Amino acid sequence: MSIAVIGAGAFGTALAISLTANGPVCLWTRDQDHAQEMQDTGQNTRRLPGVALPSGLTATAEFDQAAQHETVLLAVPMQQLRRVLSEHASALRHATLVACCKGIELETGIGPCAVIGQVLPETPCALLTGPSFAHDIARGLPTALTLATENAQRGVRLQQLLSTANIRLYRTTDVIGAELGGALKNVIAIACGTVIGAGMGASARAALMTRGYAEMQRMALALGARAETLAGLSGFGDLALTCTSDQSRNYQLGLAIGRGEGFDPSITVEGAATARAVAAKAEQMGLDMPITEIVVGLLDSALTPESAMSRLLARPLKEE
Numbered sequence: 001m002s003i004a005v006i007g008a009g010a011f012g013t014a015l016a017i018s019l020t021a022n023g024p025v026c027l028w029t030r031d032q033d034h035a036q037e038m039q040d041t042g043q044n045t046r047r048l049p050g051v052a053l054p055s056g057l058t059a060t061a062e063f064d065q066a067a068q069h070e071t072v073l074l075a076v077p078m079q080q081l082r083r084v085l086s087e088h089a090s091a092l093r094h095a096t097l098v099a100c101c102k103g104i105e106l107e108t109g110i111g112p113c114a115v116i117g118q119v120l121p122e123t124p125c126a127l128l129t130g131p132s133f134a135h136d137i138a139r140g141l142p143t144a145l146t147l148a149t150e151n152a153q154r155g156v157r158l159q160q161l162l163s164t165a166n167i168r169l170y171r172t173t174d175v176i177g178a179e180l181g182g183a184l185k186n187v188i189a190i191a192c193g194t195v196i197g198a199g200m201g202a203s204a205r206a207a208l209m210t211r212g213y214a215e216m217q218r219m220a221l222a223l224g225a226r227a228e229t230l231a232g233l234s235g236f237g238d239l240a241l242t243c244t245s246d247q248s249r250n251y252q253l254g255l256a257i258g259r260g261e262g263f264d265p266s267i268t269v270e271g272a273a274t275a276r277a278v279a280a281k282a283e284q285m286g287l288d289m290p291i292t293e294i295v296v297g298l299l300d301s302a303l304t305p306e307s308a309m310s311r312l313l314a315r316p317l318k319e320e
């Protein structure tokens with residue numbers, strides 16, 4: 001079984017590095033110079049500096065070369081997924097697609113597998129998600145992730161194919177649960193970074209993580225997810241990682257907001273667009289998602305960290 005990764009960002013490169021332990025991997029970037037640079041230097045200095053690319057990894061800018069592989073991992077940001085799929089739909093039609101992005105599409109309110117289903121309805125797909133930083137995977141540190149696909153047989157096959165010496169995969173058929181866990185935790189991580197950046201303390205962060213988890217469950221269960229998926233790697237696991245580590249870009253954005261500092265807009269922060277998508281969806285569905293709402297307020301500069309916290313604390317008292 002041959003594997004290609006679309007998107008030579010931090011995560012795509014890390015996955016490609018780890019997967020070469022199982023056989024050759026093709027890594028696609030849209031930029032010919034970037035592909036050449038990776039081939040020449042044996043590193044992805046733009047997106048994952050300091051890690052050597054193994055000899056089994058081939059970098060290319062030829063999409064057809066990547067798309068001819070049986071299994072194609074899609075490691076581009078969520079808001080770019082539809083564009084990449086649409087531009088290359090005919091080349092991708094015969095592959096099994098594994099989305100590796102975490103987020104909800106802003107215009108439609110749907111997750112990565114649903115986007116694949118709209119663009120390429122006949123093409124088998126799955127989702128790879130869960131707690132893992134690209135640098136940890138690339139350095140061979142141990143990680144456990146979730147492989148979600150509705151087809152149980154496909155799940156078993158992909159679990160074998162994509163498990164490596166340092167990536168232990170658990171499988172589930174609850175795609176919507178896995179998608180929402182990975183998407184919604186990024187929104188809560190922005191809120192957690194903000195309270196820490198603003199000096200509000202670790203107790204406030206623990207409160208946000210817990211009430212944020214309640215919010216994640218509220219939406220996920222309303223959309224048909226299973227509670228145990230949210231309690232697993234793709235939900236609770238990734239929430240714990242992202243809300244407590246300053247390696248996380250979502251958390252870093254929160255820290256910057258909390259400290260009143262600027263933040264480089266070119267950095268991929270999936271939680272920003274997802275917060276807006278989720279807030280709109282929650283309103284449509286009549287769901288109470290106060291932490292998501294304050295994250296949108298912070299992103300829009302309509303709230304300060306202090307006014308956001310006051311708003312949460314002033315909510316009517318209720319049962320847990």
Ligand SMILES: NC(=O)C1=CN([C@@H]2O[C@H](COP(=O)(O)OP(=O)(O)OC[C@H]3O[C@@H](n4cnc5c(N)ncnc54)[C@H](OP(=O)(O)O)[C@@H]3O)[C@@H](O)[C@H]2O)C=CC1
Binds near residue numbers: 010031047084268
């Ligand atoms: N980094 C991490 O630790 C983890 C990331 N993820 C998820 O992986 C996904 C990707 O993140 P990550 O790799 O970190 O992001 P990066 O910002 O490091 O890289 C994004 C990559 O996507 C490419 N890209 C963006 N838009 C397009 C497009 N329209 N067509 C083709 N290529 C495009 C970029 O190409 P170019 O360089 O040319 O701009 C770049 O190679 C996100 O959903 C993230 O949540 C999941 C787990 C861990």
Ligand SMILES: O=C(CO)COP(=O)(O)O
Binds near residue numbers: 102242250
């Ligand atoms: O999803 C991640 C960890 O599991 C990566 O988090 P960031 O996108 O916030 O860096």
